[in-house]
Amino acid sequence: MFENLTERLQGVFSKLTGRGKLSEAEIDAAMREVRMALLEADVNFTVVKDFVARVRERAVGADVLRSLTPGQTVVKIVLDELTALMGTSESRLAFSGRVPNVVMLVGLQGSGKTTAAAKLANLVRKQGRRPLMVACDVYRPAAIEQLVTLGRELDIPVHRGEPGEDPVAIARAGVKEAVATMRDVVLIDTAGRLHVDEEMMAEAASIRDAVHPDQVLMVVDAMTGQDAVASASAFSERVDFDGVVVTKMDGDARGGAALSVRTVTGKPIKFVGTGEKLDALEPFHPDRMARRILGMGDVVSLIEKAQESVADAEAAELEKRIRSADFTLDDFLSQLQQVRKMGSLQDVLGMIPGLGRMDRSAMAEAGLDEGALDRTQAIILSMSAQERRKPQVINGQRRVRIARGSGTSVQEVNRLLDQFTQTKKLMRRMQSGKARFGGPKGMPF
Amino acid sequence: MSPGWTDRLTAGLHRTRARVGDSISQLIGRGPDLGAEFWDGLVDTLVAADMGGAASVEIVDALRSRARRDGLPDADAVRSALADLVASELITSPDPFALTPVTVLFVGVNGTGKTTSVGKIAAEAAAQGRRVVVGSADTYRAAAIEQLHVWTDRAGVPVVERERGTDPASVVFETLAQAREVEADMVLVDTAGRLHTSADLMEQLRKVQRVAKGQSAFPVRCVLVLDATTGQNGLAQARAFDEALGLDAIVLTKLDGTARGGIAVAASRELRLPIVRIGVGESLDDLQSFQALEFAQALVGA
Incomplete structure (x- = not known):
């Protein structure tokens, strides 16, 4: 139900492409969206009123009119004004000299x-x-x-x-x-x-x-x-x-x-x-x-959480192993556990812009469900040390045993092993420089 | 309905009524020529009651066309039409506490007043001569068990409690065993507050519900305890608990502050859930049954 402000404003401004000027009506429509977004976030309505008036004043200014992406520009104004209103970060308890x-x-x-x-x-x-x-x-x-x-x-x-x-x-x-x-x-x-x-x-x-x-x-x-x-x-x-x-x-x-x-x-x-x-x-x-x-996500928190959860040395070691394509199921498991230390999948996804409000069913659709991670973990934990190092020794009989040990099915074990082989292949290609990193050129991330 | 119900509600909602009523009177006082400013002001009034931006706009739009169609003559007519509209969004039955026998699980996020509500409803039912057993399945929060114990002592009903950290499902199991033993006809189960975004804790609650259903011959109902000061997140809470457990009703607490509880309207409206009790005070008998029209009238000051 709640889309984030960026999406809302993109909707408002979508018809603008190719034109150089915002009309009064378009500004009004945009401000209505800003107002709704803030009300849905439970900002008090009188505070919203003042705030929107201030944003409007800036938004009718030349910077938006000239901008190629008016939606983004308005979002930036809103974000700046909101951040300024929140005050400075003053999170330390100011202790006086008094004891206690x-x-x-x-x-x-x-x-x-x-x-x-x-x-x-x-x-x-x-x-x-x-x-x-x-x-x-x-x-x-x-x-x-x-x-x-x-x-x-x-x-x-x-x-x-x-x-x-x-x-x-x-x-x-x-x-x-x-x-x-x-x-x-x-x-x-x-x-x-x-x-x-x-x-x-x-x-x-x-x-x-x-x-x-x-x-x-x-x-x-x-x-x-x-x-x-x-x-x-x-x-x-x-x-x-x-x-x-x-x-x-x-x-x-x-x-x-x-x-x-x-x-x-x-x-x-x-x-x-x-x-x-x-x-x-x-x-x-x-x-x-x-x-x-x-509702714009919080990439900084996500990065900080990742840093907290993955000890530096551990991360360096893992990276080296990935680079050497000497990547075993043990590494896969520890990678999985590190990701999970950052919180539930939903928490982590919630911090990614645009994924803010992914609910359980949307996550399941995207194949991201907490239970799947549990099962993956259980499957790997049901393998012997040798099997984790050299998955190629895992024959049919072993697969049946692993499935039983982890409470899953042979199909799930097969799927995991396939995925692992694919990942490993991909890593080898990355190693030899054949794989293309990232998305198309010009993406912000 | 207990005697003096309206008086209590009116007193409990006094500030609500004063605030919202005043601002509407102010607006309406501007006369029969109701311009855009008037209707915008009306939207603000509903927003201020936590009914939500989108819902408030919808309600006022509906009111506006009704005012035109019916040629509402004056301020009072607009006001009572608004109360009617809000009331028509609300449902009040079926009331799970009216079922005999019944097992009711109290769920909700942290700090909404679940433990207090269990205590008050146990007292009410016991006073009506029902045989009540209470289960203390909030085994997470420090001293939640002690808190419930104080309430059940006041109400004079037995409570099943286990050490902090015990699996809540096992507390429910034992509560139902005791209920069978004493031939109770009402089982009330307090659960730990949890954020609806925590998948693990929601799963734990599903297990509690499964055990309750498996162990009880009674119908099992799930009641969401919603804090009247909650804003739009209350809707997300209601949706998540409903999706996980299938909710049967809402208990709205803390209406005795200045909070207006409009979020309950939003939740009741969207999920078609009856609001069955409202908390209008701090004492044991201050949890009252819910009357949609009176609530709506108090809310909009009609």
């Missing part, structure tokens, strides 16, 4: 504050600090247990109050405990609230007044809709915060709420939560966020 430094987390119910607190604690510890977490959510059943459990998993201490103790007192005692136990960063998890809940807002404000946090971070769910503006303004007025953590960015939400919050409050986005694991907290990149909101 106090960081307080606020946000709506279910936005992911408790998990974010644990992820932040994990992150600052990696930076060589000694965090302590403080559990001040005395309202949600078992919220304190949740933080304590996460603390145990991370081996980071958690201060919890006595039953019935008031959250302000817990926060104060938490800071005291940090001083006593030589902890230099205190992360305070507060109760989630519906922002209309005046009482809870007041409580957050009094915790703030009691412990004077160096940073207050608002946690915002990337899936939030138009209401993000209302809650961010309420928190901004009542509690005030210094930055934003956007959570649940590992899903397919475009995260337009991040732009709304940023625009309305002027507060920078500092971190994004990208997974369930406790190390899945990443610095914020304005340009990537802008591309994501427009």
Whole structure:
């Protein structure tokens, strides 16, 4: 249903070929598409309105009129303006000289504050600090247990109050405990609230007044809709915060709420939560966020993920083997495993522009399904070391055994072996320089 | 319908009504000469309620031709026609919680209020004299089991729980065994929140559903718990869970904020799913049955 903005605008401008000028009506049609794309990404409609007005002003300028590819030019303007609006990348927690430094987390119910607190604690510890977490959510059943459990998993201490103790007192005692136990960063998890809940807002404000946090971070769910503006303004007025953590960015939400919050409050986005694991907290990149909101994929993240997943030495070794055409099924397997370390196929594909919203059935159609990878892996793992090195020894009997061992069929084993032979042939040809790399000339990639 | 239902809903949706109603009144106050600006403003109002850009344009276009055709005389007429239109997009039955016996799985992304909803519905059913057994199959989130336990204690219903990290399907297996033992007529299963984009976790959920179907003589229903603050991604969530499991209904939570819950309209409209409960408050009995017209009226301020 959602195409990305590039495609939408290409549609609008498709009739333009050969003409040198954009009409008012064409600009209007383009701006309607920009508006729809942003609304579908959950950017607040008032923010969209201002934004579109600004883009329009630039788009009627000479640069678009003269451009051979007006669609691309408009996309570039939108992307630039959006990136600029997102602010600069300011993802480090600005620690003051004060010890301990106090960081307080606020946000709506279910936005992911408790998990974010644990992820932040994990992150600052990696930076060589000694965090302590403080559990001040005395309202949600078992919220304190949740933080304590996460603390145990991370081996980071958690201060919890006595039953019935008031959250302000817990926060104060938490800071005291940090001083006593030589902890230099205190992360305070507060109760989630519906922002209309005046009482809870007041409580957050009094915790703030009691412990004077160096940073207050608002946690915002990337899936939030138009209401993000209302809650961010309420928190901004009542509690005030210094930055934003956007959570649940590992899903397919475009995260337009991040732009709304940023625009309305002027507060920078500092971190994004990208997974369930406790190390899945990443610095914020304005340009990537802008591309994501427009559904344009994220090649940079993909490359970084690849770099993280494949150890350099391993990659060099693999490359050498590929070059020497001395490529075995073992190499094939390790290549497969490295690709899979980068995340599910869908995650990885989601980062490639134009493939943004490939769903399961589209993936299956393209022959890209997670199950096929599982089976391939199982087939190779069911071979002996000798078979993996020299697949030509795999006769009919061995194929039956491998199929049984991997829970697949002989046909699937055959297919894999065929593919492997083809790949190897291709590599040999590449080696001797006969194969042509890449697509037709002039492609951007 | 419980007594005072409308009052509660009205109170819960008070801000919704105030905000949307005000802006529509403002717009409509401009008089009978309804120009392009008026209709654009109406689209914005629906967009602000998270109904989605495309859907809002469609609804307003339909309203516009109805206004012309029927010669709607004034602001109030336009307003109630809008409420009618929105309500006509919504369905409210069949209600899986009205089935006896029944096994209901609660699914959804993280943080939508599944555990709380299970607790509230268990309490409601127990109060009506049904024999309820609750299964705590969110074995992933830290302290989810403890959280559910607090709710089932309040509701006074038995809960089957296993250690964190246990296969959720096995919890369901044991829950259904216990349900047979105590001759329960309603089984409610809390599952771990998961992003609908995670293939592995969706597969895990399918397994939970298979086990529930295999072990239970009861009909098995799947209910999506949707957070009213969710934006357009709610539609992607609904589609993905529906594709994986075949959804039967929507429970809409957190309507007690300023969120308007328009995404539920979008999901109900596209997937033909009934909205069967709405959460309008924090206390145990604040999960109410859903009335399409009243919801729509509150939403557009009619």
